[in-house]
Amino acid sequence: MNAIELKLLRNAEYLQYVKDFAGIIALNNPSTLQIDAKLSAFNTKIAELEALYKKALASEKTQEVLLLDERRDNAITGIYYFLLAQSYHYETDRKQKAQSLLESMALYGSSIARLNYQAETATINNLIRDWENKPDLTIAVADFDLSGWVAELKNANDQFNSKYLSRTQEYGDASPETIKLKREETNTAYYALRDRIDALHLLVETPPSPYATVINQLNALTDQYNVLLVNRQNTEIPGNSSAIGTV
Secondary structure: OOOOOHHHOOHHHHHHHHHHHHHHHHOOOOOOOOOHHHHHHHHHHHHHHHHHHHHHHHOHHHHHHHHHHHHHHHHHHHHHHHHHHHOOOOOHHHHHHHHHHHHHHHOOOOOHHHOOHHHHHHHHHHHHHHHHHOHHHHHHHHHOOOHHHHHHHHHHHHHHHHHHHHHHHHOHHHOHHHHHHHHHHHHHHHHHHHHHHHHHHHHOOOOOOOOHHHHHHHHHHHHHHHHHHHHHHHHOOOOOOOOOOOO
16 A cells, blocks of 8 residues: 655644545445454544644634734744845945844744744744844844834734743643644554555455455545645745644
8 A cells, every 4th residue: 555654744634634544444345344443443543633633723822823923924024025125235334234134034044934833933032132132233223223123023922922822721632742642643543454454455365356446545545645745845945844733
């Protein structure tokens, strides 16, 4: 049976994949194929994972977290493009100061707004600390009158962190780490089911194998998700958030 890197699937994609995988098997008389027990164990883990995922999405604070994350992303992006424009300024002094601020941002990666939640929070804190404590950067911020932008970035980042921590406490059993553990349990049930189908298929002495149809259907499903992963790998910028834990 075709393989797939389950860890690369985002939570929503992973959940849909395992549900589709189980659904295809259910349509192929699992009892006759002697895989109903493994399928039942797999479905139990899928149901547990889906309950955690829905609880995470249902948190009242989730939308607030998303909006605050967008707000700080807009601030850091706005600052970046302002400085990028100034780096082409005809006045040498302004050009050099813009470049120094851009270089200080580049120390933290090519795209701060694309970092995962925790990494972006820490990065923005460190960047603002640099701009507030390093004299040459502090002067550059003042000369460009960026204090309003920096205050907005700091405020949005602080509010985001506060709301994110509050949300994590609110749905503790549906935290990213707990969902990750539940995914690992689901993986175990998935591989047990998949390997049993493969093993029974190989033991068939007289073709055609009764497992050939379901294997072909499952391979077609897996191929679709592998294409999704390949396309993402070709388009994403390094430093994006990891798949597991992404709601």
